[in-house]
Amino acid sequence: MKKRFTTIKKPNLLLVYALMAVAFITCFQLYWLYSVYNNQKSLISEETENMLKEYALDYDGMSIMGNINGNGAILAPEMRHLPPDSLTEGISIQVKLSGDAEHGMLRDSIQKTLDSILSLKGSGKLDSVLYNKFKSRLSAAYPNLEYGLSYNIGDKKTSFPNPMPNTADALIVVKTSQINPFNQFRLILFNLESVVFQNMVWDIVLSIVYLIVCISAVVLLINSTKKSRKLLEMKDNFTNNMTHEIKTPLATLYAATEALDKYDMLDDKVAAREYIHIMQADLKRLTEMAESILYNAKLSDGRINLKKENINIKQMLADIAGKFKPSTEALNAVINTDSIPDDMYIKADAEHLYNVFCNLVDNSLKYSEGNAQIYFSAREEGEKVKIWVEDNGVGIAEAHHKDIFKPYFRVSEGDVHTVKGYGLGLSYAYEIIALHKGVLKLLKSQPGKGTTFEITLPQDQDNG
Structure with missing residues (x-):
């Protein structure tokens, strides 16, 4: 029984390394874009959360204004809305909260908020004014961000816009009032993913350009190597063929000269002339080969001048x-x-x-x-x-x-x-x-x- 031997081709190591390099660069770029995406998403989420926190503080301050005495001191923690018309000219509010440093920070924050709210006298309904203030800040930071805002104050539920769109795929940020844990504020971000990708446009473009440049460089390297190998192979073939072409006339010349010398054919003019013609033909052939190589060398060096x-x-x-x-x-x-x-x-x-x-x-x-x-x-x-x-x-x-x-x-x-x-x-x-x-x-x-x-x-x- 005859055994069959299968010739296994060696893998092209250059191609393997090139594909590995392209795969590594692609994975690195994808990982980098993923990191940028997460950072952008975290940044937007953090900034919008801070804006919602400030909105909650503003609303807490507005609620506190519903329970002040003539001297501007807080009397009770009950939450009531004070219409803008009840704000009098020149009113001064001072927040008095006893407690530790944390309460002191809350007092300072509320005091600042109350001072801001007093400046809104005559601007309309205070919760709408606060929403417009929040909206202007958020729109300035992220003009393409679509969002909704809702809050529960006791049994009252308010939302902007009203009615609220479907929030199934939205990111919801929740903040609780610092002075009443039953009051909650929700910020719904409908197109956060889209905004993140919009902010990443140049990162994506640069990544694609970098990837194209790297892949192009690898492809050029492979093509250049292939061409070099092919040229080397053709030169080897040329050397083999040229060696054969030279050996044939040289062998004929050697045989002819040996015959003339060894067999005393110089006295036989007919035979001598025949051998001389053979030698001349082979010498002419060698000359033509030499001229052909010389011409191509001159062409490569640009040394041929046309007459x-x-x-x-x-x-x-x-x-x-x-x-x-x-x-x-x-x-x-x-x-x-x-x-x-x-x-x-x-x-x-x-x-x-x-x-x-x-x-x-x-x-x-x-x-x-x-x-x-x-x-x-x-x-x-x-x-x-x-x-x-x-x-x-x-x-x-x-x-x-x-x-x-x-x-x-x-x-x-x-x-x-x-x-x-x-x-x-x-x-x-x-x-x-x-x-x-x-x-x-x-x-x-x-x-x-x-x-x-x-x-x-x-x-x-x-x-x-």
Whole structure:
């Protein structure tokens, strides 16, 4: 019985750490917002409770005024309302309570309240005046807070507003009179949660911005790391492919020189010439590889200076077709330039533009399954010239479209040499066209349906 071995992929530690960091930051922000929420809620509750306490003291003072003698001394603890009309001009009230320090504090508070109430003579019903005073203070502190106020004085129950809305979800603050425990004052806060969140708007906004910045930084770090890894992988592939590409002609050169030396083939001029041609072809191949690497290095450093001249497009493509004639004959391929106008000129660097077209033709031949058909077409559009290079090759999968112009990228990933190359041709072509202030783009490509490239260049021609 055969055993099956399952390959377990190692987790991406960077991704794990990044997710942990995002989770920690998110939890920290939520905890911070929760703390701010509780603090805001406690603050509003505490301040409104203090306001209710002052209201209760004011009301106690108003009640005391219903039981004073001519000298302003309190005679009894009974609670009666004194209409404003009974307040006389110049009346002076002095609170006299015996007892400890706590009673002294109460006396001072009531004395202050009574002095304030005496100033309200002629303002209307005193409980309404006190409510309006309370309302103005609370509205000034929290203008969006919806509330109700009710109090029980003996058998009498008063509420503002009247009738009182449903208080099922409201926060109720209760205060008891300091001079009559049967008198209770209730402050009902209907939308405390909403007011708390309104006060936290900037805290929430800043927290969200901070969270977005942190997550963006983590995402950028992950993307940057992925790109670095991918670039390193492509460079490794490039090194492997380049090593293979160099080893092949070097091995051929070594074999040819060894044959000439060991077997005395120098006397056989026909055989010697054949070996010399082989050596020249391999040396040319090595030279082209070195030049390609050098050109890309110069492009990366910005050290390429274009030497522009008037170029006849059709003549240049005819020269390229002649260069590739041995390859096209061997592969039964065709390079068709019939659609190019004979009098189409463009001002460009001849050497580099020639190399761009050579790279495109070379790719079309390498990535074909025999009987390659390569068509060049062009037309003028205003002050620009558009050139199309179309083939019937194997095509490029859509997943690779965005990467084909990147240095070292090859569709045949890994150390695969069924198609020779080192991933610099298209990136070089793209940068050269960009230096000419033009655009090279992959117009369309599908597996099994060929590929079409489009080159757009400013015409800037001079036929005269």
